[in-house]
Amino acid sequence: MSITVKDVQHVAGLARLQLSPEEEAMITEQMNAILQYAEKLSGLDTEGVQPTTHVLHVSNVMREDVVKESLSLEEALLNAPEEEDGQFKVPAVLE
Amino acid sequence: MSLFQYRLSELHNMLHAGQTSVSELTEESLSAIARLDDKVNAFLTLNEDGARADARTLDDKLASGVSRGLLFGLPAGIKDNIVTKGLRTTCASRFLDNYQPIYDATVAAKLRQADAVTIGKLNMDEFAMGGSNENSAYGAVRNPWDLERVPGGSSGGSAAAVAAGEVFFALGSDTGGSIRQPASYCGVVGLKPTYGLVSRYGLVAFASSLDQIGPLTRTVEDSAYVLQAIAGYDAQDSTSAKVDIPDYLSALTGDIKGLRIAVPKEYLGEGVDASVRETVLSALKVLEDLGAVWEEVSLPHTEYAVATYYLLASSEASSNLARFDGVRYGVRVDEGGGLLDLYLNSRSRGFGPEVKRRIMLGTYALSSGYYDAYYLKAQKVRTLIKQDFDEVFKKYDVVIGPTAPTTAFKLGSQTEDPLTMYLNDILTIPVNLAGIPAVSIPCGFAEGLPVGLQIIGKEFDESTVLRVAHAYEQHTDYHKQRPQL
Numbered sequence: 001m002s003i004t005v006k007d008v009q010h011v012a013g014l015a016r017l018q019l020s021p022e023e024e025a026m027i028t029e030q031m032n033a034i035l036q037y038a039e040k041l042s043g044l045d046t047e048g049v050q051p052t053t054h055v056l057h058v059s060n061v062m063r064e065d066v067v068k069e070s071l072s073l074e075e076a077l078l079n080a081p082e083e084e085d086g087q088f089k090v091p092a093v094l095e
Numbered sequence: 096m097s098l099f100q101y102r103l104s105e106l107h108n109m110l111h112a113g114q115t116s117v118s119e120l121t122e123e124s125l126s127a128i129a130r131l132d133d134k135v136n137a138f139l140t141l142n143e144d145g146a147r148a149d150a151r152t153l154d155d156k157l158a159s160g161v162s163r164g165l166l167f168g169l170p171a172g173i174k175d176n177i178v179t180k181g182l183r184t185t186c187a188s189r190f191l192d193n194y195q196p197i198y199d200a201t202v203a204a205k206l207r208q209a210d211a212v213t214i215g216k217l218n219m220d221e222f223a224m225g226g227s228n229e230n231s232a233y234g235a236v237r238n239p240w241d242l243e244r245v246p247g248g249s250s251g252g253s254a255a256a257v258a259a260g261e262v263f264f265a266l267g268s269d270t271g272g273s274i275r276q277p278a279s280y281c282g283v284v285g286l287k288p289t290y291g292l293v294s295r296y297g298l299v300a301f302a303s304s305l306d307q308i309g310p311l312t313r314t315v316e317d318s319a320y321v322l323q324a325i326a327g328y329d330a331q332d333s334t335s336a337k338v339d340i341p342d343y344l345s346a347l348t349g350d351i352k353g354l355r356i357a358v359p360k361e362y363l364g365e366g367v368d369a370s371v372r373e374t375v376l377s378a379l380k381v382l383e384d385l386g387a388v389w390e391e392v393s394l395p396h397t398e399y400a401v402a403t404y405y406l407l408a409s410s411e412a413s414s415n416l417a418r419f420d421g422v423r424y425g426v427r428v429d430e431g432g433g434l435l436d437l438y439l440n441s442r443s444r445g446f447g448p449e450v451k452r453r454i455m456l457g458t459y460a461l462s463s464g465y466y467d468a469y470y471l472k473a474q475k476v477r478t479l480i481k482q483d484f485d486e487v488f489k490k491y492d493v494v495i496g497p498t499a500p501t502t503a504f505k506l507g508s509q510t511e512d513p514l515t516m517y518l519n520d521i522l523t524i525p526v527n528l529a530g531i532p533a534v535s536i537p538c539g540f541a542e543g544l545p546v547g548l549q550i551i552g553k554e555f556d557e558s559t560v561l562r563v564a565h566a567y568e569q570h571t572d573y574h575k576q577r578p579q580l
Contacts, residue, residue: 003459007459008455011455011458011459011462012455014458014462015413015442015454015455015458016417016420016435016438016439016442017439017442017443017446017451017454017455018439018440018442018443019443019451023448023451027451027452027455030452030513030514031452031455031456031459033513033514034405034456034513034514034517035456035459037401037402037514038402038405038406038469038473040398040399040402041399041402041403041406041472041473041476042468042472044396044399044476044479046472046475046476046479049475049476049478049479050475050478051471051474051475051477051478052474052475052477052478052481052528053474054304054334055290055291055304055481055528055529055530055554056290056291056334056336056530056554058291058334058336061333063330071197075197076197078195078197079193079194079195079197079423079424079425080422080423080424081421081422081424081425081426081427082427082429088422088423090422090434090437091429091431091432091433091434091436091437092433093433093434
């Protein structure tokens, strides 16, 4: 099975990436090589093998639901590319 | 005589005896960087004023006899994917070119508590993705042993800065070998601790189930010192392990009589350079002379590790890097086309080629219809790889092999072929998949370039890993050899 430029365009959309035609061609080729290499896993019998979800033997991690100090407005917005009235500014979503 | 010839413990004693000062150490580090970093390109951001101010404060502390931390007065470099409050953190990405963290990573806070001095932030592969440090948006790091060669990746800046004598120790992060492989290429000591031993809070996530922070140092004893300062449970990291932290320094006895070493035949087979193999076999001879015994074993699923790793790491990366959207921090490219276009443009301009390639691979592996075939399958193979180690550790104390199949390669020689580049990590990746600790230490040279010996241990058994590494180091002088720059 090999993936096409069209598949790559679809995945790029899912990943929120805009690729140039050159990037699409290059990534299609490279992804095919990597996925072809990854095919070797399919030859391995994993019937009855549990997937690793965590390498350590930890189960759910809980903490008390206590109120703690949070970031100040200034700190939260310190790295904002654009802000207005104490909020992150984005282009209009509704017309 | 340079202060860089001393171990951290010696410097500690010299500071206490008044033979040097924190300011003197800091100036030595800063002047080395001024002299060498044009060649090496290990630093992305210098904390010159901050480091000098901290040094003065610490010198005052010393004079007034206030209690002193484990890493008192020692100038350190920190890989630039570890956030440092008020000190620019870029992950070597255009995306975060002007990012000013508003908090300290737990390890950065621990260095501060231990009274270390932060000299600056170190170059790396963008978002820690790469095996050669050529994927930095700020230019490749160069190997101090041969400036035409790569330092290894992704903690290449950390390894090169230590090897070149720019800092007294550094922190790196290791997802598939990113501490050990550059340590091997640059002839320094690089330790990847057990997953969960060192908090990842404030480490910009690449592949969360594999990432682990660790020290790059010039000696094994130094490595134990730094690990002591950074290990420990952290409630802010939900994957942090609640285990007792032993005294790592007391493990460095030099005694390895009766130690049982497993040498996987897969680690010395095809694909490993003959010169690397010979060097590692000589190192095993040294360990044998010290009373250890070694036998060949098999880790039969080794050949599946690279494929497993790239599917899992890329999948986790695609998910982790979804947060880079140009809204709350980082690059924003707004060309007036609305919110979706803002995401698309910001991400497409902000990320470099390797990062895009891995996001694409991961998004594909997680996408509808392929999840079972790729992601879930890889998680099952991961279990088999971990079981290989479990089996061997029933009978042996450590697993030993080379860190990397070759010595450092020439800059630019593998950039066109990601798959070949990925295969450089074949000997380090299984350790991350299994979550266990491993160290790379210098064990000789092949054609003038350092070769790394990898010592792998059971989970949370850093003490044994360091004990073996230290015993070897006491009987060789490879770690004392320095590149001529």
